[in-house]
Amino acid sequence: MSSVLANVLPVFILILVGWLAAKSGLLKAETGDALGEFVFKIAVPMLIFRTLATAHFEGVSPFRLWSAYFIGVAITWTAGHLVARHIFKRDAKIAVIAGMSGSFANNVFIGLPLVSHIVGQDGLVAISILLAIHLPIMMIAGTILMESASAKVDGTAARSVGAVLKQVGSNLARNPLVIALIAGLIFNLSGLTMNAPIGMVVDQIAASASPAALVSIGMALTRYPIKGDLGLSSSVTVLKLLLMPAAVFAASWALNLPRDWAAALVLTSSVPTGINAWLIAQRFRSGQSLAASVISITTAFGVASVSFWAWVLT
Template identity: 35%
Template sequence: MNAVTIIVPIFGIILIGWAAAVAGLLSDRVSDGLSEYVFAIAVPALIIGTLTRPGLTGEVAWSYWFAYFGGAGLSWAIGSLIAIRRHGIGRQGAILHGFAASQSNTVFVGVPTILQAYGEEGAFPLFLLLAVHLPLMMGCATFLIEAEGDRSLLHRLRGLALVLLKNPIFIALFVGLCMRSAEIVPGGPVKSLIDAFSATASTCALIALGAGLKRYRVLFDLPGAAVIALLKLVLHPLAVWLLAFHVFSMPASYAGVATLFAAMPVGINAYLLAARYKTETGLVAASVLVSTLAAPFTTLAWLIVLGRS
């Protein structure tokens, strides 16, 4: 029952957002505005507020990184290999298939789900992983896609740095970690503002995701999207679970957070990257939708496996 009470509100809000968009109660402009608000203000406030909270402690374990990104690398490699064997998919398309199979929806689904499941004990490992996940995954995908381009390595590094420095989530993680290191704890009106914005993050993120799903089309390439969803929702978390619980040694909450982080549906960043390079856009969009629709059932199963039931 505990697992059900975690899943129902989260994916129920997504469903309500989708239904409101289909019924015309929420326009595309509202969905876009909510998404921008979540990325630019609400989630950054949640990150800073959580990382600077008194009593939030945790360790940085290398095994934690190896477990999560080892599973992500396996899912990425298999997704790319499967795509290469399909007719008409080039090198860039294969990279995007692999990226979609290993890129988790962290902001819209991952943060609210993991905080609900693990609470305070999961907050530090969650945001620690979030801090590394965004630049590492996006950086690897960008470098692999542009490996045969005519731009120099220094030019590509500069471009990636500019992208990260303009990303509010990355900036908030950097600011929060710096404030944590300096033992700066917001108080008074500043804390009230941070708390007010933080309280809106989960609901607005889930509504924005649900409303945005109306734009995606499943029938574009249903078999391909199903394969990516299967890799993302089953293989990725399974590999991380095996590494975190049976190969490496780490606190149980860290292992659980890594597994649940991996169990999230395909992230929106995969679609944005496909749109940027104008390749496999329809399939990646379909994989976002298919994986999000299947995620309530697979997430429930993983919560039971992790003992959160």
């Protein structure tokens, strides 16, 4: 267990470094925003591009991988929704945010660095394949469910599924991660290779993704205080850190995924909640404190949950 903790701790220490730098005023909030933008638009896309451009996909099907992960998402999202509605007696909008907060892992800023550090190249391939559909599915599902919940709670007219898909599709078409995924796959299938100078530049930018992502998410955490709905927030935290990775673990075993792929999925499912849950809450003006609290609490306890699942996988 000590060796597992030694592998996991650096990830969360870098998050703590970012949090302390922002909280103490050593670095301004604008610096964190700029760093996060660099990570999202340049560093992580370059890492994804390099991973997929050089990956070997012979005989590999992504459908079992996607199925294993989203079985875990569906189970956890449903559990979060039911807990909010029937145990804590919250309305349908809060229930959607509870389900999303419990099942939307921070795969980009924490999952990728963690898997890179613990699993390695094969794990990065698995996460890159997952990211090809993770954001579209989660944002489409979250938006459609919140539109429906808003219609019930507020009496507003829900947009059609087609309108939601059009909006999300337009956003994704400009998303740097999606562009990097497509570019990496095209480059891989083309049979081209990068010459030494270009390859060195790509490698250096990709290498900056992990530390920069972790420091930037730490700085961003200062904006998500723990307040209100602590009972529900704590319950959703348990679902996120324990139920979701357990469900992904069971699904990966049942679908007989390769060991490295299963490890990558379980580890990334055990990481703290991503900020997209808060973005959905903010957009629909409901559940902001719940989403913010879950992000902060899952990050605070993330080192324990990730270490536990890394130990289980050894």
